[in-house]
Every structure is written in C-alpha cells, then in structure tokens.
Amino acid sequence: MYFLMRKTGVLVVLSLLLIFSLFPQSSHAMTPWTPNTVYKVGDMVTYQGQDYKCTFAHTSLVGWEPPNVPTLWQLQGPSAPDTIPPTSPTNLSEVGKTSSSVSLSWSASTDDRAVKEYLVYNGDTLAGIASTTSYTVTGLLANTTYSFTIQAKDAAGNVSPPSTSITITTLSTSPNEPVSKRVLIGYWHNFDNGSTVLKLRDVSDKYDVINVAFAEPVGGDHATMGFVPFNASVEEFKSDIALLQSKGKKVLISIGGANGTVELTTEAAKQSFITSMTSIIQTYGFDGMDIDLEGSSLSLNAGDTDFRNPTTPKIKNLIAATQTITNTFGPSFILTMAPETAYVQGGYAAYGGPWGAYLPVIHALRDRMNYIHVQHYNSGALEALDGRTYQQGTADFQVAMAEMLLKGFPIGRNLNNMFPALRENQVAIGLPSASSAAGGGYTSPADIQKALHYLVKGTSFGGTYKLQNPAGYPQFQGVMTWSINWDARNNYSFANQVRTSLDSLSQ
Numbered sequence: 001m002y003f004l005m006r007k008t009g010v011l012v013v014l015s016l017l018l019i020f021s022l023f024p025q026s027s028h029a030m031t032p033w034t035p036n037t038v039y040k041v042g043d044m045v046t047y048q049g050q051d052y053k054c055t056f057a058h059t060s061l062v063g064w065e066p067p068n069v070p071t072l073w074q075l076q077g078p079s080a081p082d083t084i085p086p087t088s089p090t091n092l093s094e095v096g097k098t099s100s101s102v103s104l105s106w107s108a109s110t111d112d113r114a115v116k117e118y119l120v121y122n123g124d125t126l127a128g129i130a131s132t133t134s135y136t137v138t139g140l141l142a143n144t145t146y147s148f149t150i151q152a153k154d155a156a157g158n159v160s161p162p163s164t165s166i167t168i169t170t171l172s173t174s175p176n177e178p179v180s181k182r183v184l185i186g187y188w189h190n191f192d193n194g195s196t197v198l199k200l201r202d203v204s205d206k207y208d209v210i211n212v213a214f215a216e217p218v219g220g221d222h223a224t225m226g227f228v229p230f231n232a233s234v235e236e237f238k239s240d241i242a243l244l245q246s247k248g249k250k251v252l253i254s255i256g257g258a259n260g261t262v263e264l265t266t267e268a269a270k271q272s273f274i275t276s277m278t279s280i281i282q283t284y285g286f287d288g289m290d291i292d293l294e295g296s297s298l299s300l301n302a303g304d305t306d307f308r309n310p311t312t313p314k315i316k317n318l319i320a321a322t323q324t325i326t327n328t329f330g331p332s333f334i335l336t337m338a339p340e341t342a343y344v345q346g347g348y349a350a351y352g353g354p355w356g357a358y359l360p361v362i363h364a365l366r367d368r369m370n371y372i373h374v375q376h377y378n379s380g381a382l383e384a385l386d387g388r389t390y391q392q393g394t395a396d397f398q399v400a401m402a403e404m405l406l407k408g409f410p411i412g413r414n415l416n417n418m419f420p421a422l423r424e425n426q427v428a429i430g431l432p433s434a435s436s437a438a439g440g441g442y443t444s445p446a447d448i449q450k451a452l453h454y455l456v457k458g459t460s461f462g463g464t465y466k467l468q469n470p471a472g473y474p475q476f477q478g479v480m481t482w483s484i485n486w487d488a489r490n491n492y493s494f495a496n497q498v499r500t501s502l503d504s505l506s507q
Contacts, residue, residue, distance in 0.1 A: 035062045044076075051076040082156035086111035089118065089150040089163040091308050095134070095366060095420040099142035099171045105134040107306065108416035109152035109160055115416075119151040119159065134408070134420045145169045182502040183477060184495060185209040185336075185373060185428065186484035187254065190230050195437070195485040197231060200240035200251075203484055206495035209250045210484065211290045211336075215280055216260035223262065223269035225255065225276040227284075238284055245287070250334055253280060254290035262297045264317035274321050278328060288334025288370070289325065291361070293318075298343060298357040305351065307411065307419065310360035319364040326368050337362065337372040338430060338480065341379040344372075345404050347419065349383055351412045359411070359419055366422060373428040373480035376401055377441025385409060385468055392441040396465040398451035402429050406455075406473050424475035431479060433487035433494035445497035448479070449504075456505045478502060 033045040033052070036059065043054040045066065052066040052073040066073035075081065086109040096103035109115050118130040120137060123146070127137045140146060146169075149162040186207045188200060203210055218226035229237035241251045255277070256262050264270045281289065301312040310316055326333050339358040347356020362372065376398060381391045384400035385407060391397060408421035431448065432438035443451075450461035458472035479498050481487060487494045 033060065033066055035060050035064070039072075045073075082113050082154065082158060084112045085158035086115050086152035086154055086160040088160045089133075089152055091306070092148070092150055092163045092166050093308055094166065094168050095363065096136075096423060097168060097170055097367070100140050101136055101138045102140060102146065102148070102168050102170065103134070103136040103420060104148060104150070104166070105308065105418070105420050106150050106163060107308065108133050111152070111154045111158075113154055113156070115152045116155045117153050119153055121149045121151070121162070122146055132418050133416055134418050140170050142170055181208070182479075182505060183208040183371075183428065184499055184502060185211065185478065185480035186433070186487065186495070187211045187213045187480075187482050189213060189483060189485045190227070192230070193485075195483070196489045198485050198488050199231065200237065201243050203244065203249075204488070204492045204495050205247065206492060206499040207249065207484060208478075209252065209334075209336075210244060211252045211254040211292075211338075211480075212286070213254045213483070214257040214260050214292065215253050215255045215277065216257070217262055221269055221272060223264050223276075224272045225262075225280060227253065227280045234283070241285055245285075250287040252288040252290045252334060252336065253277075253284070253286045254292045254338070256291070256293040256297055258294050260297075261295055262293055262318075263314050264321060265314045267317070270317040270321050273317075274324050277321075277325055281325075281329065287332075288336065289322075290336045290338055291318075291322070292338040293358075294340055298339075298361070299354050300352050300357050302352075307347075307351070307356070307359040307363050310364075315357070315360055319361055322361075322365060323368070334370050335365065335368055336370055338375060339372070340375050341382055341401060344374050345382055345401055345409075347411050348385075348404065348409050348413065356411060362422075363419070366426070369426060371426045371428050371477045372405070372422065373430040373478075374401065374405070375430040375441075375482070376443075377430070377432050377438040377482070379441060384465060386465065388464065390465060393443050394463075395443070395447040395451040395454070395461060396463040398429050398431075398443065398448070399454050399463070399467065400465045402427060402451075402455055402476070403467060403469070403473075406476070407468050424473045425477050427473075428477040428480055431481055433481040433483060434490050437482055437486035445494065445501070448498055449501040452476075452479075452501050452505060 030044050033047040038059050039054045040057050041054055045052050047066045053076055055074050056072050058072055089106040089109050091107040093105055095105045120128045120130055120135045128135055147165050147167050149165045151162050152160040184207050188210050190212055215225045215227040218224055244251050264273055304311045326335055342354055343358035347359050379392050381389045383389050390400050405422050405427050408418055411417045411419055432442045435442040453459040454461055456472050456474055456476050458470050481494055
C-alpha cells in the first residue's frame with residue numbers, strides 16, 4: 001500500500017510538471033514588486049494597487065519602484081495613460097466635387113481605445129474635423145488642384161500618421177446647378193407584354209427622358225449585348241429617335257431588365273460588353289445608357305465588404321466597362337441607373353449578396369452618373385434612417401427611401417462605414433404608372449404630389465417620416481415610371497398628373 005501511494009504521488013508530481021512545462025508561467029506574474037530581483041521583459045508585478053509590465057530587463061534596486069522609473073515599467077489597466085496613436089486612415093477617395101468643394105470618404109482607423117475624430121488637411125492646413133468617415137471641404141477655388149490627407153485622433157490626443165494623399169482638381173463650373181425643369185422619365189417597351197404596343201415616335205410629350213427597354217445579352221456569355229426594334233425597321237426606329245431628340249427629349253438605351261441577366265465575370269466578357277454596347281449606341285444614336293440590372297446580374301461575393309474597393313469580378317468589370325463607354329462618347333453622354341431597393345437602401349440593414357450590391361457601382365461612377373431612380377416598387381417594406389419600417393406605395397416610403405440617398409446612410413448600420421450622399425440633382429424616384437404595371441408599390445398621384453412637395457420644399461403632409469433635413473432638397477431631380485406603355489393604356493393619367501406636380505415645384 002505504501003509503495004502504491006509513493007508511486008501514485010510520483011505520478012501526480014510528474015503530471016503537474018508536465019502541465020507547467022506546457023503552460024509556462026512568468027516567475028513574477030502579478031507578484032508584488034520587490035527590490036534586488038531580476039525582472040525580464042513582459043514580467044507582471046503589482047505595486048500600490050496598480051499592475052505594471054516590465055519593458056526593459058533589469059535587476060531592481062530600492063528607489064526603482066515602477067512609478068519612479070516609467071522607462072522600466074508600463075502601467076496596465078484602465079488607469080494607464082493612452083500613448084498609442086490610431087492607425088492611419090486608408091482608402092481615401094473623392095466621392096464628389098464642384099467648383100468650390102470636394103467631398104471625401106475613407107475607411108475607418110483602429111485604436112486601442114477608440115477613435116474620436118478625423119482631421120482633414122488641405123495641404124498643411126487643417127480644413128476641418130469629421131466625426132465620421134466622410135467630409136466635404138468647402139470654400140475652394142474653381143479649376144484649382146488641391147492635395148488632401150486624413151489623420152485619426154483619439155480621446156487622449158494621439159494622432160495617427162497621415163493617410164496617403166489624394167490630389168483633386170475642382171470643376172470649372174458646378175454640376176449641381178439649379179434644376180430648371182424636373183424630369184419625368186419613362187420606360188418604353190421593345191416588346192408586347194399585353195399593356196399596349198406603342199411606336200416610339202408616339203410617346204407623350206409629357207416625358208422628358210425615354211429609356212428604351214431593353215438591350216439584352218445574346219448568346220451564352222451574358223455579356224455580348226443585342227438590340228433589334230420589335231415593331232419597326234432599324235431605319236424607322238432611328239428616325240423615331242431623331243424625331244424625339246428634335247423635340248428636346250433624351251432617348252437612352254437601358255440594359256438588362258428583369259429577364260436580361262448581364263454578368264461580366266471575365267476580362268473577355270467585359271470587352272464583349274464594351275464592343276457590343278458601343279455598336280448599339282452608335283447605330284441608333286442613343287443619348288445615353290441606363291443600367292437596370294436585376295437578379296443575379298449584381299451580387300457581392302463572400303468577403304467583398306468594402307464598397308469603395310469591390311473585389312467581385314462582375315462588379316469591377318461593370319464599373320470599368322461603363323467608364324470606358326462613357327469616356328468614348330464624351331461628357332454629353334447621359335448615364336443613369338435604375339436599381340431595385342434591396343440593391344441600394346437594403347445595404348442599410350445588411351451588406352452582402354444582393355443587399356447593397358449596387359453601392360460600389362454607384363460610388364465608383366458617382367461623378368459621371370447624371371441621376372439614379374431606384375425602383376420604389378416590388379420591394380415590400382424597408383427600414384429608413386429613423387429606424388422605422390415603411391410600406392411601399394405610400395408618401396412616407398417615397399420620402400424616406402429618397403432621403404437615404406440625399407443624406408447618406410451607414411452600411412450595415414455601422415456609423416464608421418457611411419455611404420456618402422449623392423448630389424440633390426442626381427436623385428429621382430421610380431414608381432409604377434398603374435397598379436397593373438408592378439406587383440406592388442403603386443402610389444396614387446395625390447400621394448406622389450405630397451411626397452414631392454415634402455422632399456423639395458419641406459412642406460409636411462403630416463406623415464410619420466420626418467425629413468432629417470427639414471428644409472428639403474430643392475434640387476431633387478424628378479420621377480421615373482415603369483412604364484410609358486402601361487401609362488398609355490390609361491390615357492397617360494400618370495404622366496399628366498405627375499408632370500403637373502413636378503411643374504408646381506418651381507412655383
């Protein structure tokens with residue numbers, strides 16, 4: 001029995017030795033500081049109720065107590081002084097500019113405590129202080145080049161190294177000129193879906209912009225685009241476009257739609273898209289291109305989390321292809337977008353897959369995009385900036401969804417990841433022209449008028465949603481509808497009433 005106990009004791013001792021060898025402990029971990037002791041870097045001690053970490057190997061002496069020799073000891077815990085600066089901001093980019101201002105955005109810095117604010121520098125001059133990751137520098141001169149950097153600052157006053165600088169030249173004239181006439185935009189069907197078949201030349205004069213729907217992929221690559229008029233010869237259709245243009249109308253070719261899946265997943269696909277779309281635009285003399293991609297055409301790959309720097313190939317390639325096409329046709333070429341709400345405002349609640357998938361495209365092309373009209377239909381209910389959920393088809397919904405683009409919003413509710421506001425004259429709203437034109441979201445002309453007057457003039461209709469900018473957005477662009485053909489079936493009831501509402505905003 002005694003032998004067994006001895007043997008068992010040896011086993012216990014050996015087990016303990018093995019454990020301590022696997023998990024070595026500091027010889028001075030959280031023991032009181034004492035003089036005449038050898039301390040190694042990283043050793044932890046306590047002294048007068050505070051914890052300290054050794055930062056320089058030494059043998060302690062009387063008088064070398066941690067508070068007396070801060071070069072040897074670093075105070076730990078919440079009472080320790082914060083001496084660590086934040087990391088430098090990254091991804092500094094331009095998100096808009098006028099003749100007198102530049103809007104910037106960047107990715108958030110990190111800090112061992114918390115970042116308090118960002119210092120925005122114009123050259124060596126402090127231009128402003130931002131509490132979020134975006135800022136607009138104002139008071140600049142037209143057609144002048146400036147260099148900007150950003151530094152992060154924490155509550156202790158520690159300042160990060162400057163970000164990489166960005167050089168921007170302001171415009172010679174401002175793109176945000178007052179809207180002399182708010183536009184009414186409509187889609188014209190290049191197909192018969194039972195609404196009504198309508199010659200392009202016969203579109204009501206109430207419409208300012210006509211989007212021809214659609215150029216679609218031909219073949220299996222989802223990238224080579226085709227367009228053939230379904231109820232006219234090529235020459236007749238070209239003549240119809242020229243006739244509308246002679247009346248001051250703009251005629252755009254819209255790509256995609258619900259059935260036209262466009263996926264530029266490779267470099268070859270991108271080039272096919274550029275070549276085929278350029279040919280279509282040149283052949284018919286279109287004034288511009290409208291991007292109406294739905295379904296799987298745009299979706300964020302796993303791990304693609306930064307709208308400023310997308311990594312999903314079909315999103316990157318769409319941006320690059322659009323830039324090439326707009327550069328080919330010059331500054332008078334009109335670029336518009338018609339995403340569904342999930343792909344834009346849906347990014348407020350989540351970012352990934354389809355949710356927010358249009359945001360990197362909008363952001364990359366915001367300086368070139370004339371305007372965007374999100375489809376405020378077939379979307380159900382969505383959360384707005386006030387945290388409440390609003391139902392489609394109401395005046396509240398129109399105002400709330402529009403202000404998300406006019407004000408900007410946090411992606412995934414992260415206040416350090418703001419999608420910057422668009423210019424006022426870049427924003428319109430998209431609505432069905434008749435209840436039969438969409439699965440949901442039809443809004444009465446009376447409610448459209450209420451929404452427009454609140455958005456533009458700040459004239460409240462007593463709804464639940466309250467504008468975060470109570471004065472409204474006087475340069476708001478207008479209204480898009482799906483579609484002209486459905487409207488024609490109803491004797492242009494939508495166009496007649498909404499045109500009157502838009503015109504009343506200038507009175």
